[in-house]
Structures are given as structure tokens and as C-alpha cells.
Amino acid sequence: MNPLQSYTPKETLAALDKFIVGQADAKRSVAIALRNRWRRRQVPAGLREEIAPKNIIMIGPTGVGKTEIARRLATLAQSPFIKVEASKFTEVGYVGRDVESMIRDLVDLAINMVKKEEKERIEGIAEVNAEDRILDLLLPPSPGSMQAAGPEGVQSFTIDNPDLPVQSTVQEDDSTREKFRKMLRDGTLDDRDLEVSLSESKSMPMVEIMTTSGMEDMQSSLQDAFSKFFPRKKKDRKMKVPDAYEALKKDEMEKLIDMDQVIKEALKRTEESGIIFLDEIDKIASKNGGGHGPEVSREGVQRDLLPIVEGATVSTKHGMIKTDHILFIASGAFHLCKPSDLVPELQGRFPIRVELHSLGKDEFVRILTEPENALIKQYVALMKTEGIELVFEDDAVQEIAAIAVEVNEKTEEIGARRLHTVMERVLDVLSFDASEREDERFVITAEYVRQQLEDIVQDQDLSRYIL
Numbered sequence: 001m002n003p004l005q006s007y008t009p010k011e012t013l014a015a016l017d018k019f020i021v022g023q024a025d026a027k028r029s030v031a032i033a034l035r036n037r038w039r040r041r042q043v044p045a046g047l048r049e050e051i052a053p054k055n056i057i058m059i060g061p062t063g064v065g066k067t068e069i070a071r072r073l074a075t076l077a078q079s080p081f082i083k084v085e086a087s088k089f090t091e092v093g094y095v096g097r098d099v100e101s102m103i104r105d106l107v108d109l110a111i112n113m114v115k116k117e118e119k120e121r122i123e124g125i126a127e128v129n130a131e132d133r134i135l136d137l138l139l140p141p142s143p144g145s146m147q148a149a150g151p152e153g154v155q156s157f158t159i160d161n162p163d164l165p166v167q168s169t170v171q172e173d174d175s176t177r178e179k180f181r182k183m184l185r186d187g188t189l190d191d192r193d194l195e196v197s198l199s200e201s202k203s204m205p206m207v208e209i210m211t212t213s214g215m216e217d218m219q220s221s222l223q224d225a226f227s228k229f230f231p232r233k234k235k236d237r238k239m240k241v242p243d244a245y246e247a248l249k250k251d252e253m254e255k256l257i258d259m260d261q262v263i264k265e266a267l268k269r270t271e272e273s274g275i276i277f278l279d280e281i282d283k284i285a286s287k288n289g290g291g292h293g294p295e296v297s298r299e300g301v302q303r304d305l306l307p308i309v310e311g312a313t314v315s316t317k318h319g320m321i322k323t324d325h326i327l328f329i330a331s332g333a334f335h336l337c338k339p340s341d342l343v344p345e346l347q348g349r350f351p352i353r354v355e356l357h358s359l360g361k362d363e364f365v366r367i368l369t370e371p372e373n374a375l376i377k378q379y380v381a382l383m384k385t386e387g388i389e390l391v392f393e394d395d396a397v398q399e400i401a402a403i404a405v406e407v408n409e410k411t412e413e414i415g416a417r418r419l420h421t422v423m424e425r426v427l428d429v430l431s432f433d434a435s436e437r438e439d440e441r442f443v444i445t446a447e448y449v450r451q452q453l454e455d456i457v458q459d460q461d462l463s464r465y466i467l
Contacts, residue, residue: 005250006038008035009032009035010031012027012030013036015072016069016076018067018371018372019028019372019373021065021363022357022366023356025356026065026066029354030069030070030073033352034076035275040325049324052311054330054351055309055330056350056354057331057350058330059283059353059356060355061333061356061413061415062415062417063359063417064359065415066356067083067279068278070083070275070277071140074275079273079275080106080275081275081276081277082105082109082276084105084279085283086301086305087283087284087358088338089102089305093264099308100216100310100314103316103321103326104316106274106326107270111262112434114262114265114269118257122256122257123249123310126249126253129248129256130248131245133196134241135181138180166461183240186242190240190242193239193240194239195237195238195250196236196244196247197235198247198251199255210279245316263318263319271322271323271325271326272325274326275328275329276327277329277330277331278329278330279330279331279332280306280332281332282333285298285302285332285337285338302342303345306343306345308323309328309350311323311324361398361401362401363416364401366402367416367419379427383442386437388434388437388439388441388442389440390444391442391443391444393446403422404419417452422453424451426444426449427444429452
């Protein structure tokens with residue numbers, strides 16, 4: 001189904017290295033998990049159903065790359081992927097979202113993904129159909145006649161000649177139509193006004209329900225039910241040719257897409273290759289074994305998660321979803337608790353545990369310069385839009401990394417996210433004045449970095465608020 005699922009672990013590791021610095025153990029684990037999905041597809045059908053994914057739990061402080069690893073993996077595998085915070089779920093009976101809602105959200109995301117792929121596949125057909133509809137408006141078909149649009153708006157004139165043979169008339173009509181098609185593609189007709197008839201989304205009464213746990217899907221389900229009784233309406237709109245082309249192209253795509261097939265493929269993809277990233281799982285761990293207060297609900301959430309992670313059938317408005325082969329990747333800092341504080345049954349559902357390490361100066365330097373989306377590359381591109389060539393000297397990069405490490409040690413450890421705050425503070429003056437500057441080159445030196453950050457770094461109380 002997904003050609004990229006045949007990536008070898010080394011190829012996956014190389015792809016992740018383009019965006020994520022360090023954390024080799026975590027990247028190695030997710031690369032093996034991705035390859036095991038492809039391996040599972042190659043085994044006989046009977047055994048295939050018995051092979052369950054080996055869920056992963058990532059342990060490490062904030063800002064070390066846990067979420068980024070999971071997100072890049074999903075992009076690489078072209079899998080339906082959703083990130084949810086475990087702390088937003090509550091046990092059934094409490095006010096909040098129930099754990100099954102993440103499966104429904106994953107299905108909706110998969111439908112949008114498959115629909116987008118289908119739109120890309122039929123885009124060429126939709127473009128031709130949209131062109132034909134615009135040409136029909138510019139040149140309404142008339143037997144034995146030739147029509148053309150005048151210079152004022154959408155006006156037309158007709159030349160009737162009953163003595164012309166039918167074949168000759170058809171050839172002339174086709175010739176005129178192709179001339180107008182060329183004019184349409186060249187943009188010659190962009191200033192013309194057209195009145196187009198577009199399908200509106202199904203009108204339906206708004207249904208609002210105060211949702212509680214277990215009622216997440218009721219509002220959308222009722223709206224879908226009501227929509228079947230209200231037919232899709234047509235509405236005439238007046239717009240310029242380019243706008244009409246885009247609107248008609250979108251209208252044609254909606255007609256060409258087989259939503260039943262899209263939903264079927266999305267459900268299959270969700271079951272076979274879905275990835276759910278459970279962030280902040282340490283926030284639902286019971287530090288003292290539970291028993292009272294918020295601890296009761298936390299342990300209840302863990303027990304609600306058990307069947308979903310192990311394998312259950314969840315009802316969604318698009319059909320039933322089996323979660324047996326969805327890959328769950330959990331993460332948490334575990335500052336105030338440890339993985340063993342999770343209920344034993346849930347611990348067993350995450351057999352692979354990976355520890356992500358805090359980042360030092362060397363890793364920060366690499367994060368600033370090496371990845372394809374490196375921070376320095378981003379700021380260089382941003383300043384280029386103002387006509388300024390931004391240059392970072394090597395010692396300036398070293399100084400930025402050193403200050404980020406120092407602030408992390410003195411205040412709170414937030415990992416690579418500290419680089420964002422430091423970089424913003426270093427480039428604060430330039431970012432504000434860039435549009436008025438006349439010089440075309442700006443060099444960031446280590447001395448300039450120290451000047452911008454000296455007062456803040458020395459004053460720990462101030463750095464807690466600013467950096």
C-alpha cells in the first residue's frame with residue numbers, strides 16, 4: 001500500500017538524521033518498528049494476524065527530540081499519525097475526553113490524507129473538465145452557429161449560415177473552441193467575468209451537544225444524519241475567469257472522488273499503518289499507587305488505555321476500527337515519577353523502552369547548522385527576504401550553543417527549545433530594523449552574541465523570565 005514502508009532500518013536512520021541530531025538509540029528503535037511492519041506483510045496470512053507491533057516508550061527530558069522522531073517517522077512512512085497528550089484524557093465518568101476519541105481522530109486524519117492523495121491523482125482530469133465548463137460558458141454550443149465572446153464581459157455574437165455543411169460548421173466551432181482554450185491557458189481571458197453554478201455543501205441545521213465522556217462523536221453523527229435529508233444546492237456566483245477556474249476545478253474534484261472508496265482505504269490504512277504518539281504519559285502515572293484525589297482518575301485513564309493499546313474494536317461514524325496493529329509510541333520526561341509507576345498491565349503493553357539523553361554544547365552546534373531545517377538556515381532565509389545576507393561566524397555558533405547550555409543548567413532544562421529563545425534574543429535588533437537597513441550583509445560574531453545576551457545571562461532572575 002505504502003511504497004516507503006520497504007525502507008531498511010539503515011535507510012530510515014539516514015532519513016531521520018537529516019532532521020534530528022543524536023538520539024541514535026531512539027531512532028534505531030523506531031526504524032526497526034517501521035521495518036517490522038513491512039516484514040509482517042510478507043509472512044503468511046494466518047501468522048500475520050498474530051504479529052502485533054512492539055510499542056515503544058521514550059523516556060527523556062523535554063526538548064530532546066521525542067515528538068520530532070515520531071512525527072518524522074510518520075511522514076517517512078506516509079502513515080496516518082496523530083499526537084495526543086495523555087493528560088487531556090479522563091476516566092469514563094469524569095468530565096473530559098475518553099481515550100477512544102484518539103482513534104476517531106486518527107480515522108478522520110486518515111480520510112483527509114487519502115482524499116488528498118486522490119485529489120492529486122485526478123487533478124489533471126479535473127483541470128480539463130473545469131476548462132471545458134469555462135469554455136461552455138464562453139462559447140455556448142449552438143448547432144450550425146459559431147459564437148465568440150466580445151470585449152465587454154461575457155457577451156456573444158452568432159453567425160448563422162444555413163448554406164454551410166454541418167461538418168464545416170462543426171470544424172469551425174472546434175477551431176474556435178481550441179483558440180479560446182489557448183487564450184484561457186495564456187491568461188488572455190483573465191479579466192472576463194463569468195457567472196458559474198457551483199454545488200454548495202449540504203445545508204443542515206446546526207446541532208450542538210454538550211459532549212461528555214463517551215459522547216464525542218454524537219454531534220458529527222447527528223449532523224451527518226441530518227445532511228442526508230437536505231439535498232445539495234446549486235448557487236450561481238459571478239467571478240473572474242481565474243477564480244472561476246479554481247472553483248470549478250474544486251467542484252469537479254468533489255464529483256470525481258469516490259468517498260466510499262476513500263473511507264474504505266482510510267480505514268484499512270488506519271488499522272494497518274496508523275501511528276499514535278502518546279505524549280506526557282508520565283502525567284497519568286500514579287506516584288503513590290493512587291487511591292484518592294486526582295490519582296484515581298489517572299489510574300483510571302491507564303486502565304482505559306489498556307484495551308486500546310492491546311487491541312480492541314472501536315466504533316467510529318465511518319465504521320469499526322481494530323486497534324491490534326496500530327503502533328503506539330509513548331513519551332514522558334518522568335521527572336517526578338518513573339515508568340514503573342504505571343500500572344503493570346500498561347507497562348507490559350510497551351515492551352521497548354528507550355532513554356533519550358540531554359543535549360550538550362556539541363549537539364546544539366549540530367542542531368544549529370546540520371539538519372535540513374536548521375535554525376540558522378531558517379533565519380538566513382528569513383533575512384534574505386529583506387535583501388540582507390546574514391552570515392554566522394563559527395565562533396558565534398559556538399557561543400550561542402554555550403549560552404543555551406549555561407541557561408539550561410542555571411534555570412530549567414528545556415533542551416533544544418532553548419536555542420529558539422536565545423536565537424530570537426540575539427537577532428532581536430536585526431529583525432526589527434531589517435526592513436530599513438541599507439547594508440546588504442550582516443555578520444554575527446561571538447562578540448555580537450555576548451553583547452546581546454550579556455546582561456540577561458549574568459542576571460539569573462532576569463534570565464528565568466527572558467531566556
